[in-house]
Amino acid sequence: MSRFRVDEGLLWSLRGVAFLAGTIVVFVVAFVGWEASAALRSVGLSRFVTDPSWYPSEGLYSVLPMLVGTVLVTAGAVLTATPLGIMAAIFCNHYAPAFVARPYRRMIELMSGIPSVVYGFWGLVTLVPLIAQVEPPGTSLLAGIMILTVMILPTVTLFADSSIGRVSEEYTRGAAALGLTRWATVCHVVLPAARPGIVAGVFLATARAIGETMAVLMVCGNVVKTPGSLFDPVRTLTANIALEMAYAMGDHRSALFVTGLVLFLLIVALVWGAELAGEGRARG
Amino acid sequence: MSSEHPTEGNEALFEAENLTLVYGDTPAFEGVSLSIPAGEITALVGPSGCGKTSFLMSLNRLSDLVPNCRVTGSLRLGGQDILSSEVDLIALRRRVGMIFQKPNAFPFSIRKNLTFPLQEHGVRDRDKLATLVEASLRDVGLWDEIKDRLDAPALSLSGGQQQRLCLARALALKPEVLLLDEPCSALDPLSSGVVEDLIVSLRGRYTIVIVTHNLAQARRVADQVAVFWVQGGAGRLIESGSVGQVFEDPQDELTRSYVTGQRG
């Protein structure tokens, strides 16, 4: 009977630990929300978009330029990385011989593990000077898009790769038997079947791009201004937090937590989207 | 049809009455009433999917491990209700050992496969452990084959040897009952014969319940036979009795066509 009590004890302690792990996210929201509440009360949510600009020292709190910055950098990176990533995955599964596909996959996996600060540093010392030769200063929306593209490419590729890999051989053999070319098979048979997994990967890559801080902070120039061209510097929401947290006080500090909260909600929506897309994969 | 059959000689050890097992909404078997006599070998036969294995797993409440699985009705072991929530499952499973279709030695050494459950059940003394290891390996005729490599990984043994090791592992705990779920079906014919002879040699010392697809095997080893059949979407017991009666003079039409090889 005492062994039962040991089992019970184990079960309850595991439940406790699991509960703790499950509540961390609640803690994160609660503390970020708590710190944000001061600004939400004294500044109000609407002024975060209606104020003329972002000058916290003067009491101006518009995050619009940063929001636009985040959206542009993310959109640019996702639009470039998605076709490239899907092509890389098709390449691995249907075009490359095994002795090429295998090291190529490993390379993509290794790329996914490179720290963002290394990407940012490399962008700063190589890409930025190159762009500056075309149009100074070089730190720009374009640089951000290029670096982020390289950073989220592995996510798109690996998700697409695993879901294309799961499309059964019978499909492709059936299509080949109908005399379809490899490309037609991929377009009309493989990609539709693999779509849910690919979409889930793109959602997660988007989330990663929105949340990325260091790389964009290092290559984007961080000027609080809505950019007029690809060569203009931009500041993203994440970079804004990283730049100003060090000295922000009072409402300013609290306002940074508000932007953190907004980022959090955006990401949750995207993770949810990815999950819905992934469920499609499970069903389809 | 599944009325009680008087058992010849030995007293009933297990008594199932109107026993039903469902997985979620799907019944595996329904309304089974069966007495299993002590010290004899009872074979459960029938086509696949008729609930034999599920019935076996309810006898040591291993069915508890299957999510959404519920057992209703009455099931007694030596007069004690074993479906009650107060039953000490660990004690029950120690009393009722089980061998599975595929040999499932743990990824330990041969010795540790035997000593680990014993230690868990409170045997700590080294000499006693050594004695029990030897005795149980001798019981299954494995001692002479492997006594020099007790510390080799159990998974390096052949399938038949692993199955005998599993049997030894169960016997070391000195159970009263052994449940065998098609113990020979995953083995080659030679090992299968060795294990079958072993089962026969255990007759009288243990109450044995064996699930088998192999009618010839049931006829060779069993004292009692219970025939399961799928009727109305669930497994049912259609006939039970002594080997002689079920095979020579079956009462049920289905049983007759099954044992004569016309159906199943």
Place this chain on the structure above:
Amino acid sequence: MDSLARSQRGEKLAQVVMWSSAALVSAVFLWMLSDLVTNGLGRVSWEFLTSSPSDSGRAGGIGPIVVSTLLIVSVAMVVAIPIGVGTAVYLAEFTSTESLLGRLVRRSLDVLAGVPSIVFGLFGSAFFCKTLGLGFSILSGGLTLACMVLPILIRSVEVGFREIPDHYRLSAAALGLSRTSTLLHLLLPAAAPGLAVGLVLGIGRAAAETAALIFTSGYVDRTPESVLDSGRALSVHIFDLSMNVPGGTPNAYAAALVLLGLLLLINGAASGLAHRWLGRNIATL
């Protein structure tokens, strides 16, 4: 005939596009790698790894920074492993997929996995530094990273447990073994691959992190005397040298090469283990 010729032309074109896109991606990777190696390798030496930085990091080495990084990662893993393994065991062994607690925990871990590191930084600075009063310290940074690495750790360990064939559990139960000893003696060793992958991945994730550390463990580049001291992680050092220290680029190259080499090693190991033992790739785990 015409349509056949056209589709064959299309196939040729597709082939060219596929190979050149793959070549482009590889070229970028190799470009980055070779750039970091050619510019950084000359400075990396035992001396560089062990000596203290001077002149804001323009000269000298990264000794104290390596120490701080190791401490931060160790704190993170020491805290994350018991919670992570416990949760994974609970999810894999003690709860059905439909149970309420299990579902909630899974869902919340999925969300946690998506939280951007800068938000972790905000949380860490509000909770560990301010509310718990730990200040800018290695402990604050390590605890923040522990929260961050939990989802990936739990996921891999859970996969490790799910890979264990069910008959282990059945036969252990049939032998009358308690769930506790089944877990400790049988399942935990059998789940070792998942544990190893989770551990290595967690270390990799923690060592790569920057944004969550800037305002939790801080910038101080002296050797920390205890985990309550501020300490500068390698990634923060690279960021600081390249952004805030004019003339810091040469040493930043060397530090970036060290970090890159470390992570390629760690992630290479994780991905190798995951492929061999779990049959999955680490990014979609």
